[in-house]
Amino acid sequence: MAQFLGIIKLLVLFQFALIFIFVLAMYFTRGYFHYRAGKTKKLADEIAQRLSACLSEEQELPAKKLREYIKAIDVVLMVLKTMETHHRHEAAFQRFTIYLSHNLLQPAARNLYNSRNWLKRYYAAICLSYGFEKSDEDRLSQLVRDNTLLVSINAASTGIRYQNPIVINQLITSFAKGRHLQQSFFAQISEVSNYDVADIIITRLQIEMEPYTKLFCYRLLKQIPYTRLLDCAIDDLLFDLVDLRIGIIEYLTEVQDERKNQILYDLAFVPQWEVRAAVAKSLARIHNPRSMDILSILLTDPQWWVRVNSATSLYAQGEAGIDILKAQSPENDKFAYETAQRILLSGNRK
Numbered sequence: 001m002a003q004f005l006g007i008i009k010l011l012v013l014f015q016f017a018l019i020f021i022f023v024l025a026m027y028f029t030r031g032y033f034h035y036r037a038g039k040t041k042k043l044a045d046e047i048a049q050r051l052s053a054c055l056s057e058e059q060e061l062p063a064k065k066l067r068e069y070i071k072a073i074d075v076v077l078m079v080l081k082t083m084e085t086h087h088r089h090e091a092a093f094q095r096f097t098i099y100l101s102h103n104l105l106q107p108a109a110r111n112l113y114n115s116r117n118w119l120k121r122y123y124a125a126i127c128l129s130y131g132f133e134k135s136d137e138d139r140l141s142q143l144v145r146d147n148t149l150l151v152s153i154n155a156a157s158t159g160i161r162y163q164n165p166i167v168i169n170q171l172i173t174s175f176a177k178g179r180h181l182q183q184s185f186f187a188q189i190s191e192v193s194n195y196d197v198a199d200i201i202i203t204r205l206q207i208e209m210e211p212y213t214k215l216f217c218y219r220l221l222k223q224i225p226y227t228r229l230l231d232c233a234i235d236d237l238l239f240d241l242v243d244l245r246i247g248i249i250e251y252l253t254e255v256q257d258e259r260k261n262q263i264l265y266d267l268a269f270v271p272q273w274e275v276r277a278a279v280a281k282s283l284a285r286i287h288n289p290r291s292m293d294i295l296s297i298l299l300t301d302p303q304w305w306v307r308v309n310s311a312t313s314l315y316a317q318g319e320a321g322i323d324i325l326k327a328q329s330p331e332n333d334k335f336a337y338e339t340a341q342r343i344l345l346s347g348n349r350k
Contacts, residue, residue, distance in 0.1 A: 043072060048079045055087070055096050066104055073108040073123050080130075101131035113139045118148040125154040129161070141170040163196040165203075172204055176216035198226045206232050211241045218247040225254035234263065242272050249278040253285055261286055268294045273303040280309035284316040292317055296324055300336045307335060311343040322347075 047069065054061055061069070069076050080100070087093035109127035112120040125143045132140060143155035144167060152174065159167025198221060205217040214236055221230075233248050249267065252260045264286070268279045280298045283291045295317075298310040314321035325340040 044075050070108045077126055097130055105130050121151045125151050129158045137166040140167050144170045145174050165200045168200045176213040198224050211239050211244045215244045215247040218251040222251040222254055227256040229255050229257040242274050245275050246278045249282055253282045277305040277309050280306055284313035287317055300333050307339040311339045315343050315347050
């Protein structure tokens with residue numbers, strides 16, 4: 001019995017020792033992070049003061065400081081982001097960021113882009129967003145292929161911003177198969193106000209044979225939006241892939257060329273109901289009697305989505321389309337009538 005009580009006592013003492021060690025570890029961990037935070041803040045203040053002085057006096061950083069700051073690039077990027085909010089549109093600041101890009105940010109990116117640590121690769125992508133040399137194209141392309149979403153999206157955005165064919169072709173290859181299709185990326189595409197990026201995409205589209213890569217290219221062209229009719233779009237409709245056909249139809253909605261109308265009309269009665277539904281939706285923006293005739297037929301389609309899209313597009317046609325919806329009768333086609341009533345009711349609520 002005494003031996004058993006001794007064992008219990010040892011276990012209790014052992015538990016108390018573990019609790020004490022755990023509390024002590026928490027205390028030291030908290031102290032360590034507090035120390036690190038204080039050290040980081042002190043470094044950030046020093047870097048901010050140094051960069052602000054160089055900016056205001058238009059001076060360069062000493063070589064020793066450049067070497068030091070490369071090792072603290074995360075803090076430099078944080079300070080630079082804060083400075084951007086105050087000086088973004090100043091010519092002196094723009095010159096200063098070009099100087100920093102060449103002498104600090106690009107060297108840091110070249111050290112970090114191949115790191116096993118995803119956060120360091122992210123810093124490399126952000127550094128290159130301020131500018132890069134032709135010799136950095138392969139590094140940036142590697143970052144586009146990165147398995148970490150945050151890294152690849154930022155690298156892709158940089159390629160788009162600088163309209164770099166090598167990087168843009170890499171992002172098309174990497175993203176085409178459904179990888180990283182994020183709204184932030186498409187928003188970046190749509191911010192480009194000229195056709196330079198579109199020309200790169202079209203060049204790739206004209207030589208590309210893989211259908212899902214073609215689909216991705218058409219999605220990008222729609223997002224820009226590219227408003228010219230491409231001859232290759234007609235040829236690509238021959239691919240037996242529903243997703244590609246829908247992607248081309250969505251691209252055609254942005255095209256400002258009346259030749260697209262007949263292309264859409266020819267697709268209105270294909271066997272794939274998904275394609276018919278996409279055509280029905282696209283005809284909302286083509287206001288003419290031929291569109292309304294086709295939409296009237298598609299309103300009787302056996303597929304629910306085709307009927308709904310047709311009714312919605314007829315409503316968008318204005319008074320003439322609304323009259324077609326009102327003319328539907330349950331005796332002639334119960335489903336067409338119910339769909340028309342649903343759209344008329346939802347339209348009246350707006």
